[in-house]
Amino acid sequence: MNAELIINARNATGESPVWQPQENALYWVDIPAGRLHRWQLDGHFSYWTADEMLGCIARSPEGHWLGAQQSGIFKLTPQADGRLHAEKCAAVEHALPGMRFNDGRCDRQGRFWAGTLQTSMGAEQAGAMYRYEQGLDGAVPMLQAQLTGLTVPNGLAFSPDGRTMYLSDSHPNVQLIWAFDYDIDSGTPHNRRVFVDMNAHPGRPDGAAVDAEGCYWICAIDSGQVLRFTPEGKLDRALELPVKKPTMCAFGGPQLDTLFVTSIRPQGVDLRDQPLAGGVFALNPGVKGLPEPMVRG
Structure with a gap:
């Protein structure tokens, strides 16, 4: 099952690949560059640049993007001049200097x-998970941490029923993956337990996606693999990539049967054994995914 380089x-x-069916397009970010990228099925490619690092994105029904950057959550609107117009929706007070948003x-x-x-x-456990909901009027609100005591939070995903x-x-x-019971009415996670101990598998856990069968796909960074785990936490299959550092995966394509994977291009290392590092790849996983939810208003 070969990985196809799409760009x-x-x-x-x-990071943060999101399939946009209305455009037949995959969007994703390059975090340190603060760029939002778009690749369309016809091969057209474009990007827009923000004023801050851009960790992750979600689509709004109104057509703009919500982005988690360094200083908060922003409404992002691509401009004709290649810039991302940013309007702050919520601010954050980080636990330590030099922090930013990542996976979401x-x-x-x-x-x-x-x-x-x-x-x-x-190694300080200064990372946190924040939840943002639109519909707040007036002054820019301050985000409140919902989960703390994390170092590099990643791999966020939800089961098909959202629970x-x-x-x-x-x-x-x-190097752990947890599962939580999730209250879909309040948006509150509880009953945390270890789902997979990645110390027993190749690579470290990075970004993830859940397929229509409820299985969890995780990019195993440093191993060049994407791993599929059943809802019981059993390793079901492993797909190989031509790069060592896959970062996040997402289902897309007209039938949601393609698994797109982003990656890292490390700086200051010999890349002769992985010249495509930093590329975006497409895999045929043999299962379909689920539409990515939009931000609710």
């Missing part, structure tokens, strides 16, 4: 979740 994007840190997505009800980490990949939330911690000192 040699050379992203420093490609909407739950099945359209609440936007995003996690924070130290850009230095420090299980998955979350990982990518830091080498942790």
Whole structure:
């Protein structure tokens, strides 16, 4: 099952792929560049640049994007001049200097979740998960942490019925994936338990997606694989990539039967054994995914 390169994007840190069916397009970000990228099925490629690092995105029914950046949650609107117009929706007070948002997505009800980490990949448990809901008027609100004590929160995904939330911690000192019971009415996770101990598998847990059968796909960074786990936490299959650092996966294509994967292009290392690092790839996983929820208004 070969991985197809769809674009040699050379992203420093490609992340947060989201399939947009109305455009037959895949969107994703390059975090340190603050760029929102778009690749369409006809091969057309374009990008827009924000004023801050851009960790993750979610689509709004109104046509703009919601993005988690360094200083908060922003409404992002691509401009004809290649810039991303940003309007702050919510601010954040980080636990430590030098932090930013990283992985995130909407739950099945359209609440936007995003996690924070130290850009230095420090070992302090200063990371947190924040939940944002639109519809607040007046002054820009301050986000409140919903889960704390994390180092590099990642792997956020929700079961098909929305009642299980998955979350990982990518830091080498942790390397765990948890499952939570998720209250779909209040958007509250509880009853955290270990779903998969990635110390027993190749690579560290990074970004994830859930397929229509309820199985959890996780990018195993440093191993060049995407792993599929059943809802019981059993390893079901492993797909190989031509790069060592896959970052996040998403289902897309007209039938939602393609698994798109972003990746990292490491700086200052010999890349002769992985010249396509930083590219975006397409895999045929043999199962279909689910539409990515939009941000609810």
